[in-house]
Amino acid sequence: MIYPPNFEQKTGFDTIRRYLSDKCLSPLGQEWVAEMNFSADFETVTDRLEQTEEFVRILHGDREFPASYFFDVRYSLQRIRPEGTWLDEKELFDLKRSLQTIQEMVRFFSTHSEEEQPLYPRLTRLVGDVVVFPQLIGKIDAILDKYGKIKDNASPELIRIRKEMSSTMNSISRSLQSILRSAQSEGLVDKDVAPTMRDGRLMIPIAPAYKRKIKGIVHDESASGKTVFIEPEIVVEANNRIRELEGEERREIVRILTSFTEIVRPSVPDILHSYTFMGEIDFIRAKALFAEQIQAIKPILEEKQEIDWMRAVHPLLYLSHQKQGKEVVPLDITLRDEKRLLIISGPNAGGKSVCLKTVGLLQYMLQCGLLIPVYGNSHTGIFSQIFIDIGDEQSIENDLSTYSSHLTNMKFFVRHCDDKTLLLIDEFGSGTEPQIGGAIAEALLDRFNRRKSFGVITTHYQNLKHFAEEHEGVVNGAMLYDRHQMQPLFKLSIGNPGSSFAIEIARKIGLPEEVIADASEKVGSDYVDMDKYLQDIVRDKRYWESKRQNIRQQEKKLEEVTARYEKDLEAVNKQRKEIVRQAKEEAGQILADANARIEHTIREIKQAQAEKEQTQLARKALEEFKATVLSAEEEDARIARKMAKIKERNEKKKKKEKTATAKPVFNREVIEAGDAVRLKGQTSAGTVMEVQGKQAVVAFGMIKSTVKIEQLEKVSKGQLKKEAQKSTFVSAQTADNMHDKKLNFKQEIDVRGMRGDEALQAVTYFVDDAILVGVPKVRVLHGTGTGILRQLIRDYLRTVPGISRYHDEHVQFGGAGITVIELE
Incomplete structure (x- = not known):
């Protein structure tokens, strides 16, 4: 149970939903985001978290996940249920591509034998009884081209219509060109004028003064009135025929689509089930991307009530600070049986509310199946209920003051809380007269403690701090404050209460000293001293904590020195x-x-x-x-x-090694036998064989030459080595190109619809690239058809030495229409 109803708005989880929705590829995933809910079932939460964790591994894996075409065609599939309806070209094209994506996803999670353990067991389990439709995809490919338009050969009638349209258009074009050339020779139209299409009919643009020179129908004129468009009478009948053929083409396309929809209609329930799978995968992928963005992980989950987080971070605060280039102070917090209720005190704007909201938001995210930004060895449990009381719930309509709304929430908490409840209460007891407010808050805290509830509660009341010190199950905590810099540190320290630093903050702001003195006198020396003692305790605790850390570091160094001494x-x-x-x-x-x-x-x-x-x-x-x-x-x-x-x-050995490793001073001016040199102004380097006065014998590769010393310049061994590397190794640009090619290489090529020579050339380049980037297996989609294309490709594959074997794809994934090539 979650309370109150606007829990998500109070914790910021509604913003988390928006982030997830933006990362979805389709409305399919966005619907899953909208329906994401809190669960108190340990197995359900574990399953959701591990699914997300597995997808994070996929994002970091070597295999590219198929996420190209996440189209939502559910409305179209629902629309075609009545007989006589049909899917239009775009809907059919989207159906085909999305079904291909589902098929590739199923293959992605099923690429293991029955004896092998799947790489992603939780996600593989989702595949379950998801049906793929390779035959349906093949039939769609038979009638649609790669741009999603009906192919000419979708039916014999369509071939006839389009051939006649083409020949008629060519006839019209020839006639118009002849008329246009004649008009140009007579000076009626300019030399650069060409026939133009108006309302689907070919016409000749001409000046209004010459419109009677050409026999025909004036259909239109330009906006300026300087051009009219004439349809010569010789092509009127041909243009009319084009209109008739266009109508016949539309009717034939509708007939083809209607006929094909009859094939699709019986499979609609299974297709819709496949789209449910696609939506869930889209949703899990969005959760994994968001986890990457906030650096979230799956903590150690236990089937009990517990919070033991290290370096927990509020995700929205993290994203906000990231844009501003600021760091977020992480939170270490523990809620266990002996310390279930944490009472946090400290100065205003010191981070108490942020701490409380972090606990509420992260626990809620976790039980909604989202990974959370905590340190790797953090532990967390499952709560049946999360109650939050934060902010001003004042309501004019319900005649509720801030304190009344606060008490209304407390009434609900007391009635429903138990040992599996997480309570989050901000400014406990505030909103009314301090003494009675503090007393009521203390009485409520006692009830919560007796019910064994867990919770984080922020307060300024001293009596609640005393209660925490005196009762088992309740513990004080303080938000640390730097008294010297007079600024909050946003760090939680568990074990001691915190001071509000009211007097120090008032003094920093510049309140007159006499006002501060009067206030201190009115509240009494005991209260001021107690607040001072709290500050001293916190200060001393920080000091001794620092000392403890230093001692730990010294002990560690001592252990290292001792270990080294014993080894020596x-x-x-x-x-x-x-x-x-x-x-x-x-x-x-x-x-x-x-x-x-x-x-x-x-x-x-x-x-x-x-x-x-x-x-x-x-x-x-x-x-x-x-x-x-x-x-x-x-x-x-x-x-x-x-x-x-x-x-x-x-x-002697050490001295010799030291002498050997010492680098000799490189003197560019002196050239001796054995030095590396090159001709001034040249790049090729050689080695000096001997020096003969003012000349030197230099070996450039296999060629020896006598050269004047003044024409040579000395080259360092390192420079010589760099030049050798440049000449013998692949350039950085080539290496980068190879890296990019490997990253962007797709392990599948589609040659359906290509001519034999065209397909063979495409497969040749594809196989060469596959061998170059070193992939173990690729697929060629050639379809079944007459089998000629398949035979041509396989004849070529027999001649390629880098191929170990090739075979048909599994029947479920395309059978003889796909050739799988395994490379050495």
């Missing part, structure tokens, strides 16, 4: 382990060498047959050597030396 420490430990491993390998190798030396020494002693004492001395010396090698101090020293070497190697 891990890398150092890994490197240390690798160094130790390498050092141990070297130590093992040294030990192996030492053992080999010991064995070698022993062998020498044995071979020399030395004394036992000498052998013992040799062994002792070698053992001491081994012990020295194995000593921990030596191993640590070796590891240290190894680390120093690795460090030195790394530094």
